[in-house]
Amino acid sequence: MIVTVASGKGGTGKTTVAVNLAVTAAEAIRATQLVIAPENPENFVELIDCDVEEPNAHLFVKPQNVVKQEISTMVPAVDMALCTLCEECEKICRFSAITMIAKKIMIFPEMCHSCKGCSMVCPTGAIKESSRVLGSLLTGQSSHGFNLTWGELRVGEAMSPPLIKQVKKTITCRSGRGNSISEDINNKLSIVDAPPGTSCPAVTTLRSSDFALLVAEETPFGLNDLALTVEALKKLGVPMGIVINRADSEQKGIIDDYAEKENIEIMQRVPFSREAAKICSKGLLLVNELPEMKQCFKELYLKIVSRITQNAKESKYKKTFTKTATSSSDNSIVGRS
Numbered sequence: 001m002i003v004t005v006a007s008g009k010g011g012t013g014k015t016t017v018a019v020n021l022a023v024t025a026a027e028a029i030r031a032t033q034l035v036i037a038p039e040n041p042e043n044f045v046e047l048i049d050c051d052v053e054e055p056n057a058h059l060f061v062k063p064q065n066v067v068k069q070e071i072s073t074m075v076p077a078v079d080m081a082l083c084t085l086c087e088e089c090e091k092i093c094r095f096s097a098i099t100m101i102a103k104k105i106m107i108f109p110e111m112c113h114s115c116k117g118c119s120m121v122c123p124t125g126a127i128k129e130s131s132r133v134l135g136s137l138l139t140g141q142s143s144h145g146f147n148l149t150w151g152e153l154r155v156g157e158a159m160s161p162p163l164i165k166q167v168k169k170t171i172t173c174r175s176g177r178g179n180s181i182s183e184d185i186n187n188k189l190s191i192v193d194a195p196p197g198t199s200c201p202a203v204t205t206l207r208s209s210d211f212a213l214l215v216a217e218e219t220p221f222g223l224n225d226l227a228l229t230v231e232a233l234k235k236l237g238v239p240m241g242i243v244i245n246r247a248d249s250e251q252k253g254i255i256d257d258y259a260e261k262e263n264i265e266i267m268q269r270v271p272f273s274r275e276a277a278k279i280c281s282k283g284l285l286l287v288n289e290l291p292e293m294k295q296c297f298k299e300l301y302l303k304i305v306s307r308i309t310q311n312a313k314e315s316k317y318k319k320t321f322t323k324t325a326t327s328s329s330d331n332s333i334v335g336r337s
Protein backbone atom coordinates (compact mmCIF):
# COMPACT_ATOMS: atom_id res chain seq x y z
CA MET A 1 0.00 0.00 0.00
CA ILE A 2 1.40 3.37 -1.00
CA VAL A 3 0.77 6.16 1.51
CA THR A 4 2.00 9.54 0.26
CA VAL A 5 2.65 12.35 2.72
CA ALA A 6 1.96 15.65 0.98
CA SER A 7 1.29 19.30 1.70
CA GLY A 8 0.15 22.31 -0.26
CA LYS A 9 3.10 24.40 0.92
CA GLY A 10 6.64 23.87 2.09
CA GLY A 11 7.62 24.06 5.74
CA THR A 12 4.52 22.39 7.17
CA GLY A 13 6.45 19.45 8.63
CA LYS A 14 5.72 16.94 5.88
CA THR A 15 9.08 15.19 6.13
CA THR A 16 8.85 15.17 9.93
CA VAL A 17 5.56 13.30 9.65
CA ALA A 18 6.87 10.92 6.96
CA VAL A 19 10.04 9.85 8.79
CA ASN A 20 8.41 9.47 12.19
CA LEU A 21 5.54 7.54 10.66
CA ALA A 22 7.98 5.21 8.89
CA VAL A 23 9.87 4.50 12.12
CA THR A 24 6.58 3.89 13.96
CA ALA A 25 5.31 1.52 11.26
CA ALA A 26 8.61 -0.40 11.15
CA GLU A 27 8.59 -0.82 14.93
CA ALA A 28 4.98 -1.96 14.79
CA ILE A 29 5.68 -4.60 12.22
CA ARG A 30 8.76 -5.86 14.04
CA ALA A 31 6.76 -6.17 17.24
CA THR A 32 4.01 -8.12 15.50
CA GLN A 33 6.02 -10.20 13.06
CA LEU A 34 5.10 -13.42 14.81
CA VAL A 35 1.44 -12.53 14.37
CA ILE A 36 1.43 -11.58 10.72
CA ALA A 37 4.56 -13.48 9.62
CA PRO A 38 5.29 -11.66 6.35
CA GLU A 39 7.95 -13.25 4.19
CA ASN A 40 10.50 -10.61 5.02
CA PRO A 41 9.40 -8.52 7.99
CA GLU A 42 12.52 -6.34 7.92
CA ASN A 43 11.49 -5.04 4.52
CA PHE A 44 7.81 -4.61 5.21
CA VAL A 45 8.12 -0.83 5.38
CA GLU A 46 10.05 1.42 3.02
CA LEU A 47 10.44 5.17 2.86
CA ILE A 48 10.70 6.95 -0.50
CA ASP A 49 11.70 10.62 -0.62
CA CYS A 50 10.39 12.09 -3.88
CA ASP A 51 11.17 15.69 -2.90
CA VAL A 52 14.11 15.52 -5.30
CA GLU A 53 14.75 19.27 -5.34
CA GLU A 54 15.32 19.29 -1.60
CA PRO A 55 15.46 15.76 -0.20
CA ASN A 56 15.97 15.68 3.56
CA ALA A 57 14.48 12.45 4.92
CA HIS A 58 18.01 10.97 4.93
CA LEU A 59 19.11 13.65 7.40
CA PHE A 60 16.71 12.16 9.98
CA VAL A 61 16.95 8.49 9.01
CA LYS A 62 20.74 8.48 8.55
CA PRO A 63 20.89 5.46 6.22
CA GLN A 64 23.93 3.17 6.01
CA ASN A 65 25.48 1.40 3.01
CA VAL A 66 24.20 4.04 0.60
CA VAL A 67 24.32 3.10 -3.07
CA LYS A 68 24.22 5.98 -5.56
CA GLN A 69 23.56 5.79 -9.29
CA GLU A 70 23.34 8.44 -11.97
CA ILE A 71 19.96 8.84 -13.68
CA SER A 72 19.72 10.09 -17.26
CA THR A 73 16.91 10.67 -19.68
CA MET A 74 16.66 10.45 -23.45
CA VAL A 75 16.96 13.63 -25.54
CA PRO A 76 16.99 13.76 -29.35
CA ALA A 77 20.08 14.53 -31.42
CA VAL A 78 19.70 15.45 -35.10
CA ASP A 79 21.98 14.30 -37.88
CA MET A 80 21.70 17.30 -40.19
CA ALA A 81 23.16 15.28 -43.05
CA LEU A 82 19.93 13.26 -43.10
CA CYS A 83 17.53 16.12 -42.26
CA THR A 84 15.29 17.41 -45.08
CA LEU A 85 13.95 20.32 -42.98
CA CYS A 86 10.41 18.96 -43.29
CA GLU A 87 9.54 20.33 -39.80
CA GLU A 88 7.53 17.26 -38.82
CA CYS A 89 9.49 17.05 -35.56
CA GLU A 90 8.63 20.65 -34.67
CA LYS A 91 4.94 20.07 -35.37
CA ILE A 92 4.64 17.05 -33.08
CA CYS A 93 6.54 18.49 -30.09
CA ARG A 94 4.04 20.05 -27.69
CA PHE A 95 6.85 21.35 -25.51
CA SER A 96 8.64 23.40 -28.20
CA ALA A 97 11.79 21.48 -27.37
CA ILE A 98 12.71 21.00 -31.03
CA THR A 99 12.30 23.69 -33.65
CA MET A 100 13.69 24.96 -36.92
CA ILE A 101 15.61 28.24 -36.80
CA ALA A 102 17.43 29.64 -39.84
CA LYS A 103 17.16 26.33 -41.70
CA LYS A 104 18.69 24.42 -38.84
CA ILE A 105 16.99 22.10 -36.34
CA MET A 106 17.60 23.29 -32.80
CA ILE A 107 17.00 21.21 -29.65
CA PHE A 108 16.39 22.61 -26.17
CA PRO A 109 17.18 19.62 -23.92
CA GLU A 110 15.90 21.22 -20.71
CA MET A 111 12.42 21.49 -22.26
CA CYS A 112 12.36 17.95 -23.69
CA HIS A 113 10.03 15.43 -22.00
CA SER A 114 11.71 12.42 -23.66
CA CYS A 115 8.49 11.30 -25.35
CA LYS A 116 10.39 10.22 -28.51
CA GLY A 117 7.59 11.67 -30.66
CA CYS A 118 10.01 13.57 -32.87
CA SER A 119 12.11 10.53 -33.69
CA MET A 120 8.97 8.52 -34.45
CA VAL A 121 7.67 11.02 -37.03
CA CYS A 122 11.01 11.85 -38.64
CA PRO A 123 10.71 10.45 -42.19
CA THR A 124 14.46 10.16 -42.78
CA GLY A 125 15.69 8.70 -39.48
CA ALA A 126 17.70 11.87 -38.83
CA ILE A 127 16.82 11.94 -35.15
CA LYS A 128 18.94 9.72 -32.91
CA GLU A 129 18.81 9.22 -29.15
CA SER A 130 21.20 11.04 -26.87
CA SER A 131 21.06 11.38 -23.07
CA ARG A 132 21.02 14.09 -20.41
CA VAL A 133 21.87 13.58 -16.74
CA LEU A 134 18.89 14.34 -14.47
CA GLY A 135 20.42 13.64 -11.08
CA SER A 136 21.07 10.72 -8.77
CA LEU A 137 19.10 7.89 -7.23
CA LEU A 138 20.26 6.81 -3.76
CA THR A 139 19.27 3.89 -1.55
CA GLY A 140 20.37 3.02 1.96
CA GLN A 141 19.33 1.03 5.01
CA SER A 142 18.18 2.71 8.18
CA SER A 143 18.88 1.25 11.60
CA HIS A 144 15.10 1.32 12.17
CA GLY A 145 14.51 -1.65 9.91
CA PHE A 146 13.54 -0.15 6.58
CA ASN A 147 15.17 1.04 3.38
CA LEU A 148 15.21 4.68 2.35
CA THR A 149 15.33 5.64 -1.34
CA TRP A 150 15.64 9.20 -2.51
CA GLY A 151 16.50 11.29 -5.55
CA GLU A 152 18.78 14.29 -5.85
CA LEU A 153 18.10 16.56 -8.82
CA ARG A 154 21.20 17.81 -10.64
CA VAL A 155 21.96 21.44 -9.79
CA GLY A 156 20.56 23.58 -12.59
CA GLU A 157 18.14 20.91 -13.82
CA ALA A 158 14.71 22.48 -14.35
CA MET A 159 12.48 19.42 -14.63
CA SER A 160 12.07 17.16 -11.63
CA PRO A 161 9.16 14.87 -12.75
CA PRO A 162 11.37 12.58 -14.90
CA LEU A 163 13.64 11.92 -11.90
CA ILE A 164 10.64 11.53 -9.58
CA LYS A 165 9.29 8.87 -11.96
CA GLN A 166 12.62 7.02 -11.70
CA VAL A 167 12.52 7.23 -7.88
CA LYS A 168 8.94 5.94 -7.89
CA LYS A 169 9.97 2.97 -10.03
CA THR A 170 11.93 1.68 -7.02
CA ILE A 171 8.75 1.37 -4.91
CA THR A 172 8.55 -2.33 -4.18
CA CYS A 173 4.93 -2.20 -3.03
CA ARG A 174 2.88 -3.22 -6.04
CA SER A 175 -0.53 -2.40 -4.69
CA GLY A 176 -0.70 1.12 -6.14
CA ARG A 177 -3.84 2.33 -7.75
CA GLY A 178 -2.39 1.62 -11.16
CA ASN A 179 -2.77 -2.06 -10.34
CA SER A 180 -5.55 -4.23 -9.05
CA ILE A 181 -5.25 -3.96 -5.27
CA SER A 182 -6.76 -7.37 -4.67
CA GLU A 183 -4.53 -9.15 -7.19
CA ASP A 184 -1.23 -7.41 -6.81
CA ILE A 185 -0.48 -7.30 -3.14
CA ASN A 186 2.87 -8.07 -1.61
CA ASN A 187 2.27 -6.99 1.96
CA LYS A 188 4.28 -3.80 1.82
CA LEU A 189 3.80 -0.35 3.22
CA SER A 190 5.54 2.29 1.13
CA ILE A 191 5.58 5.72 2.73
CA VAL A 192 6.32 8.40 0.13
CA ASP A 193 7.44 11.93 0.99
CA ALA A 194 6.08 14.19 -1.78
CA PRO A 195 7.38 17.55 -2.95
CA PRO A 196 5.32 20.50 -1.63
CA GLY A 197 2.74 22.28 -3.76
CA THR A 198 0.26 21.19 -6.39
CA SER A 199 2.34 21.51 -9.55
CA CYS A 200 3.81 18.75 -11.73
CA PRO A 201 6.32 17.35 -9.17
CA ALA A 202 3.65 16.90 -6.49
CA VAL A 203 1.06 15.49 -8.91
CA THR A 204 3.63 13.08 -10.41
CA THR A 205 4.37 11.81 -6.90
CA LEU A 206 0.75 11.55 -5.74
CA ARG A 207 -0.47 9.77 -8.86
CA SER A 208 -1.06 6.04 -8.16
CA SER A 209 -1.02 6.50 -4.36
CA ASP A 210 -3.48 4.45 -2.36
CA PHE A 211 -3.85 7.12 0.29
CA ALA A 212 -2.64 10.69 0.78
CA LEU A 213 -1.84 12.14 4.18
CA LEU A 214 -2.04 15.92 3.93
CA VAL A 215 0.05 17.82 6.45
CA ALA A 216 -1.42 21.25 7.14
CA GLU A 217 -0.82 24.15 9.48
CA GLU A 218 -3.57 26.22 11.04
CA THR A 219 -3.04 29.49 9.22
CA PRO A 220 -4.98 31.16 6.40
CA PHE A 221 -2.07 30.43 4.03
CA GLY A 222 -2.01 26.83 5.23
CA LEU A 223 -5.74 26.49 4.59
CA ASN A 224 -5.48 28.02 1.12
CA ASP A 225 -2.71 25.63 0.06
CA LEU A 226 -4.43 22.65 1.66
CA ALA A 227 -7.58 23.39 -0.35
CA LEU A 228 -5.55 23.46 -3.57
CA THR A 229 -4.07 20.04 -2.79
CA VAL A 230 -7.47 18.62 -1.91
CA GLU A 231 -8.83 19.75 -5.28
CA ALA A 232 -5.89 18.10 -7.06
CA LEU A 233 -6.40 14.85 -5.15
CA LYS A 234 -10.10 14.82 -5.96
CA LYS A 235 -9.18 14.93 -9.65
CA LEU A 236 -6.65 12.12 -9.16
CA GLY A 237 -9.21 10.10 -7.19
CA VAL A 238 -6.85 9.50 -4.27
CA PRO A 239 -8.46 9.05 -0.81
CA MET A 240 -7.07 11.42 1.80
CA GLY A 241 -6.82 12.42 5.45
CA ILE A 242 -5.36 15.46 7.20
CA VAL A 243 -2.69 15.84 9.88
CA ILE A 244 -2.61 19.24 11.58
CA ASN A 245 1.00 19.90 12.45
CA ARG A 246 2.15 22.28 15.17
CA ALA A 247 -1.43 22.44 16.43
CA ASP A 248 -1.86 25.12 19.06
CA SER A 249 -4.55 23.32 21.04
CA GLU A 250 -7.22 20.65 20.89
CA GLN A 251 -9.74 23.35 20.00
CA LYS A 252 -11.21 23.30 16.53
CA GLY A 253 -9.89 25.86 14.05
CA ILE A 254 -10.14 26.82 10.41
CA ILE A 255 -8.68 23.50 9.17
CA ASP A 256 -11.30 21.56 11.17
CA ASP A 257 -14.10 23.67 9.70
CA TYR A 258 -12.77 23.10 6.18
CA ALA A 259 -12.28 19.36 6.74
CA GLU A 260 -15.83 19.03 8.07
CA LYS A 261 -17.21 20.86 5.05
CA GLU A 262 -15.19 18.64 2.67
CA ASN A 263 -15.88 15.47 4.67
CA ILE A 264 -12.16 14.74 5.15
CA GLU A 265 -11.00 13.06 8.34
CA ILE A 266 -8.59 14.89 10.65
CA MET A 267 -6.36 11.93 11.42
CA GLN A 268 -4.08 13.52 13.99
CA ARG A 269 -3.04 16.79 15.61
CA VAL A 270 0.69 16.96 16.23
CA PRO A 271 0.99 19.51 19.05
CA PHE A 272 3.27 22.52 18.83
CA SER A 273 6.22 22.46 21.22
CA ARG A 274 9.48 24.36 21.31
CA GLU A 275 11.26 21.18 22.36
CA ALA A 276 9.98 19.32 19.29
CA ALA A 277 11.25 22.12 17.06
CA LYS A 278 14.70 21.88 18.67
CA ILE A 279 14.77 18.10 18.19
CA CYS A 280 13.88 18.41 14.52
CA SER A 281 16.49 21.12 13.98
CA LYS A 282 19.13 18.67 15.25
CA GLY A 283 18.03 16.00 12.76
CA LEU A 284 16.61 13.75 15.48
CA LEU A 285 13.39 11.75 15.46
CA LEU A 286 10.48 12.95 17.58
CA VAL A 287 9.33 9.39 18.31
CA ASN A 288 12.74 8.56 19.77
CA GLU A 289 13.02 11.68 21.92
CA LEU A 290 9.54 12.49 23.22
CA PRO A 291 7.18 9.83 24.67
CA GLU A 292 4.12 11.95 23.86
CA MET A 293 5.20 12.08 20.21
CA LYS A 294 5.68 8.33 20.17
CA GLN A 295 2.09 7.96 21.30
CA CYS A 296 0.94 10.60 18.81
CA PHE A 297 2.49 8.78 15.84
CA LYS A 298 1.33 5.41 17.10
CA GLU A 299 -2.25 6.71 17.06
CA LEU A 300 -1.73 8.15 13.58
CA TYR A 301 -0.33 4.85 12.29
CA LEU A 302 -3.29 2.93 13.69
CA LYS A 303 -5.76 5.34 12.11
CA ILE A 304 -4.05 4.90 8.75
CA VAL A 305 -4.20 1.14 9.22
CA SER A 306 -7.89 1.43 9.91
CA ARG A 307 -8.49 3.53 6.79
CA ILE A 308 -6.43 1.17 4.65
CA THR A 309 -8.40 -1.83 5.83
CA GLN A 310 -11.60 0.01 5.00
CA ASN A 311 -10.32 0.86 1.53
CA ALA A 312 -9.13 -2.65 0.73
CA LYS A 313 -11.84 -4.85 2.19
CA GLU A 314 -11.42 -7.70 -0.22
CA SER A 315 -7.66 -7.83 -0.19
CA LYS A 316 -5.14 -10.03 1.50
CA TYR A 317 -3.53 -6.78 2.62
CA LYS A 318 -6.53 -6.10 4.81
CA LYS A 319 -5.94 -9.30 6.74
CA THR A 320 -2.33 -8.35 7.36
CA PHE A 321 -3.08 -4.88 8.60
CA THR A 322 -6.07 -5.92 10.63
CA LYS A 323 -3.90 -8.32 12.56
CA THR A 324 -1.28 -5.62 13.03
CA ALA A 325 -3.87 -3.14 14.27
CA THR A 326 -5.46 -5.63 16.65
CA SER A 327 -2.13 -6.53 18.12
CA SER A 328 -1.13 -2.87 18.30
CA SER A 329 -4.29 -2.01 20.21
CA ASP A 330 -3.14 -4.44 22.86
CA ASN A 331 -0.16 -2.13 23.47
CA SER A 332 2.19 -4.66 22.01
CA ILE A 333 3.77 -2.26 19.55
CA VAL A 334 5.74 0.93 19.48
CA GLY A 335 7.40 0.48 22.78
CA ARG A 336 10.78 -0.59 21.64
CA SER A 337 13.66 1.57 20.62
Ligand code: SF4
Nearest residue numbers: 093112113115116118
Ligand atom coordinates in the same frame (compact mmCIF):
# COMPACT_ATOMS: atom_id res chain seq x y z
S1 SF4 B 1 11.38 13.71 -27.40
FE1 SF4 B 1 9.32 14.58 -27.29
S2 SF4 B 1 9.55 16.35 -25.97
FE2 SF4 B 1 11.58 15.81 -26.62
S3 SF4 B 1 11.97 17.06 -28.42
FE3 SF4 B 1 11.14 15.10 -29.16
S4 SF4 B 1 8.94 15.44 -29.33
FE4 SF4 B 1 9.76 17.10 -28.06
Ligand code: SF4
Nearest residue numbers: 083084086087089122
Ligand atom coordinates in the same frame (compact mmCIF):
# COMPACT_ATOMS: atom_id res chain seq x y z
S1 SF4 C 1 11.49 15.46 -38.84
FE1 SF4 C 1 13.55 14.75 -39.32
S2 SF4 C 1 13.87 15.40 -41.38
FE2 SF4 C 1 12.12 16.55 -40.68
S3 SF4 C 1 12.99 18.45 -39.88
FE3 SF4 C 1 12.88 17.07 -38.17
S4 SF4 C 1 14.89 16.08 -38.11
FE4 SF4 C 1 14.68 17.01 -40.12
